[in-house]
């Protein structure tokens with residue numbers, strides 16, 4: 546047992562060293578990638594009604610690493626958040642989305658709402674609202690064309706500050722969603738105080754909603770809460786007809802998931818958008 550413990554410790558140490566080295570490389574690589582301009586890009590995933598009518602898009606970041614290939618934001622966003630790189634990446638996301646919306650408007654597509662994920666660090670940085678507001682003016686885009694998604698956990702840090710920034714965003718016409726809802730520890734008392742519009746039910750509850758009583762009950766409870774607070778619900782990660790049927794029966798408003806559409810490039814997603822006028 547003693548020998549085993551020692552081996553485990555050695556392995557543990559080796560893994561720690563490896564992990565630290567990788568993280569360090571990635572931070573350097575991220576800086577290079579941002580400077581190179583062509584490694585980070587946005588894909589878009591539709592949000593739809595139960596009968597597959599488009600209600601909006603979510604912008605999701607991708608990193609095409611020159612050696613390691615495509616890296617998931619679930620891996621590089623947390624890392625970026627340890628430094629100020631997150632602000633640069635987040636501003637890149639906002640800029641890219643607004644440029645894309647301007648192109649779609651210029652091509653005669655009907656108004657489309659695009660949700661952008663914002664981490665806690667950027668939300669409370671003091672630079673988010675001026676940055677967005679300047680770009681909306683520069684591109685002549687209404688605030689109602691974008692939505693901000695904030696994960697529930699972020700609210701734990703400083704509720705009053707979050708409410709302040711959210712209110713500033715709302716006054717620009719921007720809607721606010723609570724992402725991954727159910728995974729954080731929101732107290733219901735302050736959920737009521739937040740100037741939010743949408744609850745996104747986390748995929749982890751959607752996965753088994755039709756086969757697990759507990760997960761089904763959690764989804765139903767979140768939907769009821771949203772109805773009572775007059776918020777819209779989005780079910781994340783819907784993959785099957787059974788999940789959809791369950792969620793529809795319980796009154797969920799909108800859906801996002803591979804059952805309907807995977808995230809894709811602006812060019813592919815564009816085919817789902819409607820032209821305002823056939824004359825264009």
Ligand code: C2E
Nearest residue numbers: 605606617618619622638662663664782783784801802803
């Ligand atoms: P999220 O905001 O909760 O986004 C939903 C994630 O679920 C996306 O993963 C999406 O591709 C995935 N997804 C959607 N439908 C399905 C489905 O039916 N099945 C499965 N298996 N997955 C589905 P993605 O794109 O890997 O993003 C992961 C997380 O990274 C996002 O979770 C978000 O928190 C973060 N992220 C992505 N882009 C950005 C960004 O531009 N800025 C920031 N700050 N965070 C971002």
Ligand code: MG
Nearest residue numbers: 603662694724
């Ligand atoms: Mg999101």
Ligand code: MG
Nearest residue numbers: 724725745781
């Ligand atoms: Mg989410």
Ligand code: MG
Nearest residue numbers: 725747748781
């Ligand atoms: Mg999620």
